[in-house]
Amino acid sequence: MFKDLTIKPIENGIGYRGVFNAMASPCEILIESSNKLLATELIEVAYQEAKRIESKFSRYLVGNVTHTINHSHGKTIQLDQETAQLIDFALTCYQLSEHLFDITSGVLRQVWHFDGSDNIPSKQQVSSLLKDIGCHKIAWSTPFFSMPDGMEIDLGGIGKEYAIDSCLRKTQAIHADVPILLNFGGDLICNGPRLKQQAWVVGIEQVGNKKNAVIALKKGALATSGDANRYLYKAGIRYSHILNPMTGYPVEKAARSVTVAAESCIEAGLLSTMAILQGEQAEAFLADQGIKYWIQQ
Amino acid sequence: MRLFFLMVLVCLSGCSASLTPWERDILARSDMALDNAPLDSAFNDHIYFSKEASSGGRGFSGGGCGCN
Amino acid sequence: MQLNHSTNKNIRKLLKTATGCLLGASCVANADENSLSGWETDIAILSYTETDRVSAIEPTINTKKTFDDDSILGIKLVVDSLTGASPNGATPSNNVQTFTRPSGKGSYQTASGETPLDDTFQDTRISLSGSYQHDINRMDKLIWGANVSNEFDFFSTGGSLSYLHDFNHRLNTLSLGLSMEYDVITPQGGSPIALAQMQATTSTQPKLNDTENKVLGELVIGLTHIINRETIAQFNYGYAQSSGYHNDPYKVTSVVDNLTGESIVGDSLSGTYLYDSRPDSRNRHSFYSQLKHAFGADSAEVSYRYMFDDWGINSHTIELSYQKNFDDWYIQPSLRYYTQSAANFYRHSITETDAANIGDYLSSDYRLAEMWSTTIGIKVGFKTPDGNKNSIRLAYYYQDGNTSPSDAIGIQKDYELFPTLDAVIVQYTYSF
Numbered sequence: 001m002f003k004d005l006t007i008k009p010i011e012n013g014i015g016y017r018g019v020f021n022a023m024a025s026p027c028e029i030l031i032e033s034s035n036k037l038l039a040t041e042l043i044e045v046a047y048q049e050a051k052r053i054e055s056k057f058s059r060y061l062v063g064n065v066t067h068t069i070n071h072s073h074g075k076t077i078q079l080d081q082e083t084a085q086l087i088d089f090a091l092t093c094y095q096l097s098e099h100l101f102d103i104t105s106g107v108l109r110q111v112w113h114f115d116g117s118d119n120i121p122s123k124q125q126v127s128s129l130l131k132d133i134g135c136h137k138i139a140w141s142t143p144f145f146s147m148p149d150g151m152e153i154d155l156g157g158i159g160k161e162y163a164i165d166s167c168l169r170k171t172q173a174i175h176a177d178v179p180i181l182l183n184f185g186g187d188l189i190c191n192g193p194r195l196k197q198q199a200w201v202v203g204i205e206q207v208g209n210k211k212n213a214v215i216a217l218k219k220g221a222l223a224t225s226g227d228a229n230r231y232l233y234k235a236g237i238r239y240s241h242i243l244n245p246m247t248g249y250p251v252e253k254a255a256r257s258v259t260v261a262a263e264s265c266i267e268a269g270l271l272s273t274m275a276i277l278q279g280e281q282a283e284a285f286l287a288d289q290g291i292k293y294w295i296q297q
Numbered sequence: 298m299r300l301f302f303l304m305v306l307v308c309l310s311g312c313s314a315s316l317t318p319w320e321r322d323i324l325a326r327s328d329m330a331l332d333n334a335p336l337d338s339a340f341n342d343h344i345y346f347s348k349e350a351s352s353g354g355r356g357f358s359g360g361g362c363g364c365n
Numbered sequence: 366m367q368l369n370h371s372t373n374k375n376i377r378k379l380l381k382t383a384t385g386c387l388l389g390a391s392c393v394a395n396a397d398e399n400s401l402s403g404w405e406t407d408i409a410i411l412s413y414t415e416t417d418r419v420s421a422i423e424p425t426i427n428t429k430k431t432f433d434d435d436s437i438l439g440i441k442l443v444v445d446s447l448t449g450a451s452p453n454g455a456t457p458s459n460n461v462q463t464f465t466r467p468s469g470k471g472s473y474q475t476a477s478g479e480t481p482l483d484d485t486f487q488d489t490r491i492s493l494s495g496s497y498q499h500d501i502n503r504m505d506k507l508i509w510g511a512n513v514s515n516e517f518d519f520f521s522t523g524g525s526l527s528y529l530h531d532f533n534h535r536l537n538t539l540s541l542g543l544s545m546e547y548d549v550i551t552p553q554g555g556s557p558i559a560l561a562q563m564q565a566t567t568s569t570q571p572k573l574n575d576t577e578n579k580v581l582g583e584l585v586i587g588l589t590h591i592i593n594r595e596t597i598a599q600f601n602y603g604y605a606q607s608s609g610y611h612n613d614p615y616k617v618t619s620v621v622d623n624l625t626g627e628s629i630v631g632d633s634l635s636g637t638y639l640y641d642s643r644p645d646s647r648n649r650h651s652f653y654s655q656l657k658h659a660f661g662a663d664s665a666e667v668s669y670r671y672m673f674d675d676w677g678i679n680s681h682t683i684e685l686s687y688q689k690n691f692d693d694w695y696i697q698p699s700l701r702y703y704t705q706s707a708a709n710f711y712r713h714s715i716t717e718t719d720a721a722n723i724g725d726y727l728s729s730d731y732r733l734a735e736m737w738s739t740t741i742g743i744k745v746g747f748k749t750p751d752g753n754k755n756s757i758r759l760a761y762y763y764q765d766g767n768t769s770p771s772d773a774i775g776i777q778k779d780y781e782l783f784p785t786l787d788a789v790i791v792q793y794t795y796s797f
Contacts, residue, residue, distance in 0.1 A: 014692070085387050092383040096376050165388050196754075197405075201325045214321050214535070218431075267384045274376070289377045292435065323595050328664045328688050328695070329657055331589065331599050336427055336794055337744070337758060340411045343423075343445075344790070348764060350705050350732055351680040353603050354653035354670040357525055357544045357583055 005047045007040055014195060015179075018043030022050045023058070023160045025185025029167075032179040032195050045174060046167040046182060053163040057086075057155045059106070069145065069153055076139070076146040084143045086155060086162065093158075093270055094135040100277040101270070104147070105245035106154030107132050112250075114241040126248035133245050161223055161269035164189050181217075189221035189265045215261070215294075223268035225276045226257030226296075242276050253280045261292040332356075404428045409794040416787050418482065419449035436499035443492045445516075450484035454616040454729035455638055456714045457481070457780040458628045462636050465566050467553040467615050472566050480784045483615060485553075490516035504531045510544070520549040523581075540587040548579045552614035559642030560727060563617055565633035579609030595659040603651040611643040618729040619714040626775030629717055639720070641728045643710065649674040662690045677709030678733065694747040699760075701740040708733040713770060713782040731784050736766035742790070753797040760790040 005020045015032040016039035029046050031039040059066050065083050079087065093101045107129050111121035138147045147153070155162075164182050168189050171180055181190040181200050190200050199216035215222065225242070240254040258275045262268035271289060275282040286293040323329060332338055332355065342352065352358035406428040413421040423446070429439040453464060455475075462475045466485050475481040492514030500506045510525040523546030530539045550556070555572030557563075564570040583605040590598045617638035620629055628636035655668035665687045673679035686699035710726035711733040712719075742760030749755055766783030773782060 089383050089387045092379070096379055096383075162387070165384075169388065196327060198327060199325060201321060216325060263381075264384050264388060266387065267380055270380055270384075271377070290434070291377070321594075323659045324591065324597055326659070326664070328690060329597065329659055331597065331655060331657065334744075334756075336407055336409050336425060337792065339441075339443075340409075340423065340425075340790075340792060344413060344762070345703070348732060348762075348786070349680070349703060349736075349738065350678050350708070351651070351670070351672040351682065351703075353583070353585075353605065353649075354601065354651055354672070354682070355599075355655070355668075357542065357585060358603065358605055358649070358651070 001044065002047060005044070007043055009036075015039060016043065018047060020047055020050075022054045023163060023184065025160065027182075027184045030181040030183070030200075035178075038175060038178065042171045042174060042178065042180060045170050049167045049170045050163050050184070053159065053166060056082075057159050059152075059154055059156065066153065066155060069147075072146065074146060074149040076144050079143045079145050081143070086158065087140060087145065088142065089266075090153075090155070090158060091135055091138070091140060093274075097274050097277060099135070099246060100244065101157070101274060102133060102135050102245035103153045103155060103157065104135055104138070104151050105133050105243060106152055106156070108243050108245075108248055112241075112243065114239075120239065130246075130248050133248070157273060158266060158269065160184055161187055161221075161265040164221070164265040187221070187223040187265055187269060188217075190217055190219065193218045215259075217261070220261055220263050221265035221268045222259060222261050223265050223272050224257060224259040225269070225272040226255070240276070242273070244277070251277055251279045255282045255295050255297050257294075257296045258282060258286070259294040260286070404430045405796070407794055407796045409792060411790065411792045414789050415449065417450075418786065419447060419451055419486075421445060421447045434499070436497065439496045439498075441492075441494045443490075443514075445490040445492070447486060447488045447490070449486070450482035451486065452731055452784040453481050453483040454613075454641065454731075455481040455619040455636070456621070456628075456729075456777065456782055458619075458636065459776055460628070460635065462628065463565070463634055464617075464638070465563055465570070465634070469554045469566060469570050478780060480781065485615075488516050488518075490514060490519075504535075505529065508542075518551050518553055520551075522547055527585075536591045538587075538589040540585070540589070542583075542585040542587070544581075544583045544585075546581040546583075548581070548609070550577045550579065550610055550614070551575060552577070556610070556612070556614050557640040559612055560639050560723065562632050563634060563638040563640065564631075568633040577610035577614075579607055579611065581605060581607040597657050599653075599655040601651075601653040603649075603653070605649045605651075606646070608646045611645060611647060612641045613643075613728070613730050614641070616641040616728065616730045618712060618727050620717055620720045621714050621774065621777070623716045623718055624775060626714075626773065626777035637720075639715075639723075639727060641730065642726050643708075643728055644676065644726055647674055647676055664688045664690070676733070678705055678707070680705035694745065697744040697746070699740075699742045699744070701742075702737070703739075704737040705735065707735040711735075713767075714777070716774065731766065734766050734783060736764060736783065738762060738764040749795075751797075753795065755796070756792075756794045758790070758792040758794075762786075762788045762790060 005018055007016055007018045010017050010030065014034050015030060016036065018029040020027050027050060029043045031042055033039050055061060056064050057066050058064065061067060068077065090103045111125040111129065113119060132150045137151065138145065164184050164187055167182055168191060172191060176191065179192060179194045182188060188202065193199055199218045202215045202217055202222065239250040242251050242254055243249065244251050254276050258272040260268040260272040262271060271291065275286050278285045283295055286295065327333055338355065346352045406426065409425045411423040423443060425441065425443045427441040429437055431437050455462065457478050457480055459477050461477055462481055463472050464481060464483065465472050473484065492512065494510065494512035496508060496510045498506060498508040506529045508527040513522040523544060525542060525544035527540055527542035532539065556574050556577050558571055558573050561571065583603060585601055585603040587599065587601040592598055617640055620637040620639060621627060622629055631637035649672060651670060651672040653668065653670045655666065657664060657666045668684045670682040680703065682701065682703045684699065684701045686697055688695055688697040708728065711728055713729060715723065715727065740760055740762045742758060744756055744758040746754060746756040764786040768781040768783045768785060769778065770782055
C-alpha cells in the first residue's frame with residue numbers, strides 16, 4: 001500500500017517484518033504474529049507515525065514546524081501541543097545536563113564537517129558561532145516561543161527516539177498483546193518478550209575489532225550514541241562528532257559508543273547522549289544511573 | 298569414566314572461535330537452556346535420591362530428605 | 366564540566382518524569398504485567414506410585430522475579446506426602462516373620478515367602494528453598510541459595526553459594542559452587558544401637574539417642590562450553606563429604622542359617638535381625654557431562670554421570686531426550702539408564718558364622734545394593750486458552766538387582782533377594 005514500505009514474512013520464525021527508511025536510518029518493525037492482516041495493520045500504523053514525525057520535525061524540509069521556527073527571525077510564534085511538549089522536554093534536558101545537551105548547538109554544523117578528514121575549523125570560526133548557541137536565550141512560555149535571529153533549533157538529537165516511542169504507543173493502542181519490536185537504525189524498543197517468553201536477541205556492534213555483545217531484551221528500549229562512522233582525525237587525535245555546545249569543540253576523551261537500556265527510547269537516548277557528553281566521566285555517570293549500559297572507549 | 302573424557306573430547310573438537318550476536322539466537326531458545334525444566338529435574342532428583350545411591354551431577358547433591 | 370554523584374542520581378528520576386510527561390500517562394511497555402515485571406510462577410503436582418509399595422503426592426509452587434538490574438529472586442515450596450510400605454532389609458522366609466515397629470509399640474508381620482515391608486510410614490515433608498542471583502559485573506555473577514525442610518523424623522537446613530564467570534567472548538562459563546547442609550534425624554523410638562538385634566515389643570530395646578545429626582559439604586566445579594551455534598556442553602566435577610549419622614534407623618539385616626538359609630530364632634523374636642550400621646563419613650566424587658544440540662526447531666540432549674565413593678559404590682547414569690517442537694506444543698520422549706555397584710558393607714543377608722565377626726558396618730538397604738534401573742518417559746507441553754503454558758509428563762521407572770545371587774543358600778534360592786521395583790510417575794505443570 002505504501003511504496004517505500006516493504007512487508008515480508010519473517011524467515012525461520014513466526015511473524016512479519018516491515019522495512020522502510022526514515023530519519024536518515026534504515027527502519028524495521030518486527031511483529032510476532034501469524035495473523036497477516038493484523039501484522040500489516042500494525043506495521044502500517046507505525047510507518048505512518050514515523051513518516052509524520054519525520055515530516056513535521058526534519059530540518060531538511062521546507063514549511064514544517066522546524067523550518068518555521070528556524071525562520072522566525074526573532075518573532076514570537078505559537079507552537080502546537082506536540083511541539084510544545086518536545087520543547088519542554090528539550091529544555092528540561094538542557095537543565096539536567098548542566099547545559100551540555102543543547103538543541104541550539106546545530107549551527108556548529110556550519111564549520112564542523114565530520115567526514116573522516118583532518119579538516120578542523122579554526123578557533124575564530126568556532127568562537128564566532130558561540131554567540132548563536134544557548135537554550136537560555138530562548139524565550140519560552142508555553143505555547144509561545146521566540147529566539148534571537150540567527151539561532152536555530154535542531155530536534156535531531158531526540159527526534160528519532162521520540163518517533164520510536166510514539167510509534168510503539170500508536171500500535172499498542174490498536175492491539176497490545178502481540179510481541180512487537182521497532183528498530184530505527186539501531187535505536188530500538190519492544191513491548192515485552194517474544195512468543196513463548198523468549199527474549200529479543202540483539203547484538204551491539206563493536207567499533208574496532210572487538211567481539212560483539214549480545215543483549216537479551218525482554219522489555220523496554222535501547223539507544224546508542226557514538227561516533228562509529230562520523231569523526232575527524234588529525235594529528236593522532238580522534239574528534240568525536242558530539243560537540244560541547246559551550247566550547248564549540250568536540251567533547252574531549254569521549255567514549256566511542258554508549259548503549260543504554262531504559263523503559264522508553266527517549267530516556268535511553270538522552271542518557272546515552274548525556275553519558276558521551278561527560279567525556280572521561282561517562283562510565284561514572286552511567287554507573288550512577290542504575291541502568292544497564294554498554295560502553296566502548 | 299572413560300565415557301566422560303570421551304564426551305569432553307568430542308565437545309572440544311567441534312569448537313567455533315566466536316559467535317556473533319545474531320548467531321546466538323538458537324541457544325537463546327528456552328528449550329536449549331541446559332536445565333530447561335527445573336521443576337522436572339528437581340522432582341526426578343528427589344525420586345532418584347530416595348531410590349538409588351547416587352545424587353547430584355547437574356547441581357548440588359544434598360538431600361534435605363530423610364527418604365525411606 | 367563534571368556532574369557529581371548526587372546530581373547524577375537525580376538526573377534519572379527527573380528524566381523519567383520528563384519523559385513521562387512527553388509520552389503521556391500511558392507510557393511505553395503495555396504488555397501483560399506478569400510477563401514483564403511480575404512473578405513468573407509454576408505450580409506442579411507429581412504423583413509417584415510403586416506397585417504394592419510406596420506412593421507419594423508432591424504438590425509444588427515455584428516462583429521467580431527478575432528485577433530491573435537483572436537480579437533474580439526465586440522461592441520454592443514443596444509438600445511431599447508419602448504413604449505405603451518400604452522393604453526393611455530383611456529377606457523372605459518360609460515362616461511368618463514378625464517385626465517390631467520403630468516406636469517399639471507395635472509390630473507387623475510378613476507372610477511366608479514375601480519380601481518384608483514396613484508399612485509404618487505415612488510421612489509428610491515440607492520444604493522451602495530460596496535463591497538469589499545477581500551480577501557482580503558484566504562477566505561475573507553470584508547465586509545464593511538457602512533451604513530448609515522438615516518431616517516428622519528429619520529436619521534439614523542448608524545454604525549454597527555459586528560463582529559464575531563468563532570468558533572467551535562468552536563462549537565459556539566457569540562455575541564454582543559450595544554448599545553446606547545440616548541434618549537432624551529424630552528416629553521414631555530413638556536411634557537403635559548399630560548391629561544390635563531387633564527385640565520384640567514385650568522386651569526392652571536399648572536405644573542410643575533421641576536425636577542424631579549429620580553435616581554435608583560439597584564443592585562443584587563446572588564448565589559450560591558453547592561449541593557452535595546449535596550446540597552447548599556442560600561439564601561438572603563434584604566432591605561431597607558427609608559426616609555424622611548415616612545409618613538408616615529403620616532397616617535391618619537378616620541373620621540366616623549357614624545351610625538352610627532360613628531365619629534363626631533371635632533373642633525375643635522368631636528371627637534374628639541386626640540394625641543397620643554404616644560408616645560415619647562418606648566421600649563422593651562425581652563427573653557429569655551434558656550435551657545439547659538443536660536439530661532445526663527441535664532439540665536433543667544426552668548426559669552421562671559417573672560417581673564413586675569411599676563406600677565402594679560406583680555408578681553410571683546415562684540420559685537421553687529429544688524435544689520435538691511444533692508451533693504451539695511440543696512432545697519430548699526421554700530415556701534414562703542407571704547402574705550401580707554395591708557398597709562394600711552391603712549384604713542381602715548374613716550367615717550365622719559371618720555374623721560372629723561382621724566388622725563394624727553392615728546394611729541390607731536395597732539402595733546400597735548392586736542394581737540397575739531404567740526410566741522411560743514422555744512429556745507433552747501445550748498452551749491453554751488463557752495463553753499459559755502447561756505440560757504433562759508420564760514416566761515408568763523399573764529397578765532391578767541381583768534377585769538370585771550366586772551366594773544364595775538353601776531356601777533363599779527360591780526367593781527374590783532384591784526387591785525389584787516398578788513405579789509410575791505422572792506430573793502436571795502449569796506456568797503463568
